Amino acid sequence: MTPADNPLLDFSGLPRFDAIRPEHITPALDRLLADAQAAVQAIENDTAPATWDTVLTRLEAATEPLGRAWGIVSHLSAVVDTPALRQAHAENLPRVTEFSAALGQNLALYRKYKAIAEGPEFAGLSPARKMLLEHELRGFRLGGAELPEDQKARFAEIQEAQANLSKAFSDHVLDATNAYALFIEDEARLAGVPEDALEAARAAAEKDGKAGWKFTLHFPSYFPVLQYADDRTLRQTLYEANVTRASELTAYNQGKPEWDNSANMVEQLALRQEESRMLGYGNFGELSLVPKMAESPEQVLTFLRELADKARPFAEADWAELQTFARESLGLDKLEPWDLAYASEKLREQRYAFSEQEVKQYFPEPQVLAGLFDVVQTLFDVVIAVDEAPTWHPDVRFYRVSSRDGRLLAQFYIDLYAREGKRGGAWMDDARGRKRLGNGSVQTPVAYLTCNFSAPVGGRPALFTHDEVITLFHEFGHGLHHMLTQVEDLGVSGINGVEWDAVELPSQFMENFCWEWEVLSRMTRHATTGEPLPRALYDRMLAARNFQNGMMTLRQIVFSVTDMQLHTDFDPRGNQSVLELARTVNDTFHVIPQATLSRWPNSFSHIFAGGYAAGYYSYKWAEVLSADAYAAFEEAAQTRGTVLDPETGMRYRQAILEAGGSRPAMESFKAFRGRQPTIDALLRHGGMAA
Structure with missing residues (x-):
């Protein structure tokens, strides 16, 4: 062959x-x-x-x-x-x-x-x-x-079983997501839903040969309904379908019993526990942290508790304000889970005099990509240009990254839109790593950048929410870590060999530029008028940057603590279920009660199908590093007048991006900042500084 x-x-x-x-x-x-x-x-x-x-x-x-x-x-x-x-x-x-x-x-x-x-x-x-x-x-x-020879066969069985269970978990979530469809023919029920979301729903229904509007559990379809639909029953229907995916509650989501991930989670946790004990560790949390920056599960949980303590007063204020607003302005005496996104958006509109939908009109896809590429080219002294390659779908595009003198550094595919048959979420993966070849030449890296945004409708470019713009910058940060490495040994080139709890540093770092006026003023253009983002609207966006950040921080901490506790002191074969543990953690850390119906762990793909087991905390852990790294650009702006400072950008490129996994992440951080990281910038960026 x-x-x-x-x-x-x-x-x-x-x-x-x-x-x-x-x-x-x-x-x-x-x-x-x-x-x-x-x-x-x-x-x-x-x-x-x-x-x-x-x-x-x-x-x-x-x-x-x-x-x-x-x-x-x-x-x-x-x-x-x-x-x-x-x-x-x-x-x-x-x-x-x-x-x-x-x-x-x-x-x-x-x-x-x-x-x-x-x-x-x-x-x-x-x-x-x-x-x-x-x-x-x-x-x-x-x-x-x-391991002793007589244990190796069982250890290999565990690896194979875990791989199969992980794939099945992911398949079940995808199947449950794809299977659901809600057709609405009464236009009055769609009051409040933005026109572009309605247009996409109408096109989806037409594609199925149906009248009216089709809504699915793909995020760009269901979330605008939760956020904007005035029809409370409609919000409830989609909310309940979404939070019961891949669970035993198939009556809510048109699912099948065989897609229920409840037993899958228990089996994965039991196998991880057995694997860790075979290797001499007390639990999988300890095993997971061996190649990470954090030294013990206790250190991680202490970090999360301390962050929760700092966030809790802000979260309590957020929650009290939202409840009062919902009661007094929306007539909602009790906020149900399907009301949260809706009431929050109404409160944001009242307090800051703008809606996410209004902002979205300023972020057409061509302008966003041009703005992203401009930031990268300015900071890191590279050139990004359209390239050609076979792709897996007509929507996918391909680009090359070169040095100023035309030398090829890397290439990447970008696949932006949600569609059936595509796993939800956003991620970067490597198609090929950088390494020195035997003939003396260098194999350049190639990356996959995948998102699930709303596709274009009506012959117009796709429009992105500001959150989607942030997601795009995030994934491109991962891509830069992979693509700009100068390490030529594959195992430590790019993201390879980087501690898992530091791998989010370059991605979260890039998010910060989405809040800078000098960036947004150049990367926005109204879909109809062509005008850039007005400064007054930007100022309101900036004022709202940390809107409900206390509650959002506690939400991430619930995910992180649930993950770590499942992999440390939880007995998969014991009397407490995964869901019960998740509820207990939520009751301990969050100010918002967990919905009785919610089966969110059943679709927690990060830890059951995505490599983040006993590692979800890394988002917050790395955010300390990324915020502190970005503070160097803020400091440069005080003397040079711009956060897009090429000198600081090149120092960051050389210390962080080019080094890849060739040295401990803390060494790379200190090479850039000249000191250990502090939490100060994270608290300041999050509006939680003293």
Whole structure:
């Protein structure tokens, strides 16, 4: 079989998305797994002294193609899910997991890695390679290489079971999201819903050959209803459908019993607990933190409690104000969960004299992308231009990132709109990492940037909410971390090898520019008039920046504490359910009661299908770093008159982005700021400073 026969075997350039079919997956994996296994066997059998080139270079040459091909399959599964693709993915997931688990347990390889670390070659290795070797040795220990032989089979079973359960969890959430449809024919029930949301709903109904308007549980469809619809019953219907996805309460969401993730969560938690104890840890929280910045679950929980204590007075004030407003201005004596977004938006409009819908008119997609690229080009001395490559959907676009002298640095795909068959949320993933090739040339990185925004309707460009603009900047921050790395060893290049609780630093850092007048004045243009964002409206937006931030902070803390407690002192086989623990955490930390109906853990994909298990706290942990890093740009603006300061931008690029995972994240932070991080900037940005 040749690359001409099977595009998944073609690594000569960019993925051939226009040619890849589900039937290519199994034959490609047959070949790639066989090649990788043969390479492992050859390295094991080599009796010569172990060196970097005879072990790590050879192993990477055989396993990187496997990783890239499987990455393409997993990406397609997330963005253009079909029954045939899902079946091919499901058939091959156990094989890939089995190979990965066997590699992590390979004692012969582990001994060769240790021999390199303890041998004469080690002293001459670059700092990046020393860091990579340290990570690999840790990976072998966490992969079960030191387990007794009679335990390795069970450990491998656990890895395969977890991979299958994680994929099933994600599939169930996607299926439950895709299955739901609410058709409304009485236009009076849609009073208050913005015209662009109605236009999209009308187009969706027409596509199905139905009259009226179609609403789904994809965020751009259901959330405008929750936020703007005057019909309280309509809000309740969509709210209840959304918070019961992938649960036993299928009567609310047109789901199927087999999509219920309740047992899946328990099984995953039990397997994680068993895995951690086999490796000598008290719980999965301890195991999860081994490669992270935080030192213990107790340290994480202390951090979250302290942040909750600072946020709570602001949250209590937010909640009291919202209840009073709803009672006095909206006639809602009791705020129900489906009233919160609606009442909050009405309060925002009253207090700050603008609505999110009004702001949205100033953020047409072409202007937003141009503004984002302008910020990146100004700060980091690069050029972003349209490029060409095969894509997986007509909506996807492709760009190149070059140095000023035209040298290619990286490329990226951008897939912005929600659609059926596409997993919800927003994320960055790597299609290819930066590394030095054997012929002396450099393989440049390629990124996937995926969002779920409203698609264009009526022949006009898509309009983004300000929150969506922030999300786009966030994901592009991750992309920059991957794309601007100068590290040429794949395992610590870009986001590879970066501690999980520091990986959000570059993404959250970029969000700050979405609040700067000099940025917004250049990246906005009214969809109808073409006028830039008025300064008076910007000032009101800025005043509202921390609107209900106390409540939103406690919401994130509930997610983070629930995650950490599920992975530390929770007994999956005990009397308390996952949902009961989540309620207890909410009662302890939040000022808003959790809805009785809510089954939100059943769709908590971050920790059950997204790699954030015992790591969701990292959003808040990294926010301390990102806010402090951004404060350097605010300081530069005091003397240079602009936060878009190229000198500070280049220092940040070199210290944070280019270094990737080649050194501890704290070293990179201190290289940029010259000191340890403090929480001061986070509290100030969040309106919670003393």
